[in-house]
Amino acid sequence: MPVTQKALATHLGLTVGTVSRALNDYPDISAETRARVRAAADRLGYRANQNARRLSIGTPETVCYLMPRQLGVHVPPFVAELLAGLSDAVAERNWDLLVVQSEAGAGDEETLVKLIRSNRIGGVVLSRPLKTDPRIRLLTEMGCPFVVHGRTASSDAYAWYDVDGQEAFVTAVNHLVHLGHRRIAMICAPLQNAFAQQRLDGYRRGLRLNALQVPEGYLQVAEFSDAGGASATRILMDLPRPPTGIVCASDEMALGALAAIRDRGLEPGRDVSVIGYDGVHFGVHANPPLTTMAQPQARAGRRVGGKLVSQVGGAAPRTEQELQRAHLVRRKTDGPPPKSVAMTDVSIREETT
Amino acid sequence: MPVTQKALATHLGLTVGTVSRALNDYPDISAETRARVRAAADRLGYRANQNARRLSIGTPETVCYLMPRQLGVHVPPFVAELLAGLSDAVAERNWDLLVVQSEAGAGDEETLVKLIRSNRIGGVVLSRPLKTDPRIRLLTEMGCPFVVHGRTASSDAYAWYDVDGQEAFVTAVNHLVHLGHRRIAMICAPLQNAFAQQRLDGYRRGLRLNALQVPEGYLQVAEFSDAGGASATRILMDLPRPPTGIVCASDEMALGALAAIRDRGLEPGRDVSVIGYDGVHFGVHANPPLTTMAQPQARAGRRVGGKLVSQVGGAAPRTEQELQRAHLVRRKTDGPPPKSVAMTDVSIREETT
DNA sequence: CTGAAAGCGCTTACAG
DNA sequence: CTGAAAGCGCTTACAG
Numbered sequence A, B: 001m002p003v004t005q006k007a008l009a010t011h012l013g014l015t016v017g018t019v020s021r022a023l024n025d026y027p028d029i030s031a032e033t034r035a036r037v038r039a040a041a042d043r044l045g046y047r048a049n050q051n052a053r054r055l056s057i058g059t060p061e062t063v064c065y066l067m068p069r070q071l072g073v074h075v076p077p078f079v080a081e082l083l084a085g086l087s088d089a090v091a092e093r094n095w096d097l098l099v100v101q102s103e104a105g106a107g108d109e110e111t112l113v114k115l116i117r118s119n120r121i122g123g124v125v126l127s128r129p130l131k132t133d134p135r136i137r138l139l140t141e142m143g144c145p146f147v148v149h150g151r152t153a154s155s156d157a158y159a160w161y162d163v164d165g166q167e168a169f170v171t172a173v174n175h176l177v178h179l180g181h182r183r184i185a186m187i188c189a190p191l192q193n194a195f196a197q198q199r200l201d202g203y204r205r206g207l208r209l210n211a212l213q214v215p216e217g218y219l220q221v222a223e224f225s226d227a228g229g230a231s232a233t234r235i236l237m238d239l240p241r242p243p244t245g246i247v248c249a250s251d252e253m254a255l256g257a258l259a260a261i262r263d264r265g266l267e268p269g270r271d272v273s274v275i276g277y278d279g280v281h282f283g284v285h286a287n288p289p290l291t292t293m294a295q296p297q298a299r300a301g302r303r304v305g306g307k308l309v310s311q312v313g314g315a316a317p318r319t320e321q322e323l324q325r326a327h328l329v330r331r332k333t334d335g336p337p338p339k340s341v342a343m344t345d346v347s348i349r350e351e352t353t
Numbered sequence C, D: 001c002t003g004a005a006a007g008c009g010c011t012t013a014c015a016g
Helices: A005-012 A016-023 A031-044 A050-057 A078-092 A108-117 A134-142 A165-178 A194-209 A226-237 A251-263 A281-285 A300-312 A339-352 B005-012 B016-023 B031-044 B050-057 B078-092 B108-117 B134-142 B165-179 B194-209 B226-237 B251-263 B281-285 B300-312 B339-352
Strands: A062-067 A096-101 A123-127 A146-149 A159-163 A184-188 A219-221 A245-248 A273-278 A291-294 A321-324 A327-329 B062-067 B096-101 B123-127 B146-149 B159-163 B184-188 B219-221 B245-248 B273-278 B292-294 B321-324 B327-329
Touching: A005 A016, A005 A031, A016 A031, A050 B050, A062 A078, A062 A108, A062 A300, A062 B078, A078 A096, A078 A123, A078 A300, A078 B062, A078 B078, A078 B096, A096 A108, A096 B078, A108 A134, A123 A134, A123 A300, A134 A146, A146 A300, A159 A165, A159 A300, A165 A184, A165 A194, A165 A245, A165 A273, A165 A291, A165 A327, A184 A194, A184 A226, A184 A251, A194 A219, A219 A226, A226 A245, A226 A251, A226 B281, A245 A251, A251 A273, A251 A281, A251 B281, A281 B226, A281 B251, A281 B281, A300 A321, B005 B016, B005 B031, B016 B031, B062 B078, B062 B108, B062 B300, B078 B096, B078 B123, B078 B300, B096 B108, B108 B134, B123 B134, B123 B300, B134 B146, B146 B300, B159 B165, B159 B300, B165 B184, B165 B194, B165 B245, B165 B273, B165 B292, B165 B327, B184 B194, B184 B226, B184 B251, B194 B219, B219 B226, B226 B245, B226 B251, B245 B251, B251 B273, B251 B281, B300 B321
Parallel strands: A062 A096, A062 A123, A123 A146, A146 A159, A159 A321, A184 A219, A184 A245, A245 A273, A273 A291, B062 B096, B062 B123, B123 B146, B146 B159, B159 B321, B184 B219, B184 B245, B245 B273, B273 B292
Antiparallel strands: A096 B096, A291 A327, B292 B327
């Protein structure tokens, strides 16, 4: 039997109302009473029944994280870290963090409506939005506070935390160009994902800034996994003029690319350069160690959680937007193009235009 | 304004009691009334306020997952998959899944007491128990249903799901012995962790079964990370008689071992064999691809979640115990010991006893 | 078969 | 400064 306010009250010869106000620091309670109540509560291990409390105050004080899946077979690697930060940020304000498996856009809307209507959640965190994401519209319409981990094109109206994927791919392309590459391909994730489109935009922009174009077949959209990266790479290598550099929408895809390149008897970083995206810890153990655009993993979850809480506290969504930058981590899969190829590339701009 | 039972009731000319019973399929409600109520509820998008419902029925209908951390710097890789399965299993019964960051045994007890007392959780899932884990004692004393992902020595009294780490390391050692190894070392995780002790027991047992002993310095307890694996490996390689085979308590440690071996100009799988544990997807991309004892990741979360729910439903904890087996996945880091070494090893049993 | 009422454990105007 | 009371939205004996 958990101890209730009623138990405290009778124990102290007070009434539940007084106990409640004492516990909640109402200013009209005498210092002495407050102290007595506190002491008794501590001694008896009183904890307010949150179901009762939340029913009474009318807010669920809990945040829902829609855990993404299904893009690759498994849960994306950032999820665990994000959850850790989220749970901390939310717990600081004594809120709870509910985790729900996302159906990747399919059943999510129904799930959210149910959770909101049943007063189970007062805020939502979304990862990896689609380019036009029905969940964002839904949450906006329902007036449910939310923050998007990632962002869509219509990003001005809501709170989000994102890493600038477009800039990152401009940087990656620039880096390859400076190394001497002219034939640069991209292996991208399915384009219904907002992040995929952004990274693709960066790739295109990077080429354009360097007066290069996207040769036929150089943009490969593949399954978002190492297997997808591998098969896309095989296609690229079979091209009449295969690329000398490949930028990949994720480290996982890049790992697949490395495998496919080695399978051809070529050496990543010498015969073909590969740049990944994410900066997963594991990249350092790849064969060879993977050059990548690393996101600042540090505490994305805390940031996202903080944004949600302050929004619930009244902050305007558009003040809760944060764009981080990825940075190039050079390891061993980038280098100048092989000389033989570089020779023939002087004329590539003409040929491909 | 969410629609409530009262709204439904006045709308239908009924009373909230009747509406509630109709919605909850009480047998004493006429089929017609039930149908009318259902229809209205669907049409108006009625969802029971869960705070009210749970307050009334007296159970929080939510499960807490204590997310482990701090062993390595980051959240362990299995967490995301486990959460996915857990959330599914729990959602099937219309329960919620709360995620709380564990302080790795430190503040956990206080956290749990608070959560239980405040009626926020009706069950707990624990990962990676310590050898003697105060949380287990606490939950038992408080009468809070829980299931342990992993297990301790006193595993007979509670529900758990685990993979047989001891057997796995017997298998790993046997495998190396069959390949011709006699000098087999282990890199283990800190031994306050139950899983570390189990894996160590397996290593010892495997050696004993093959009439081998643990030579001086062959058991390295290291930080549970790739860095820990690497530094332990360096120590092993500096031994007067370095091992020809190393079993590691995790894939991550094994990756560190591979790096350290390559740094010495040696080739893992040829000069030194390495076997990891976990079967993380990433092992296939290691340099070279990592041989490992793979756990059946498939749906551990669902199993664990199912156990918790059936326990809440009245099942005895000891009927909810499940031991899975790991299996050897041979890739490229295992092979016979180098011939030069094998020659001198015929006498090793005498020397080391 | 349905209504009326009490109760779950809180919070919060409203008196005094 | 504290008490008494209403209310949050459900569930569930108890009548009838």
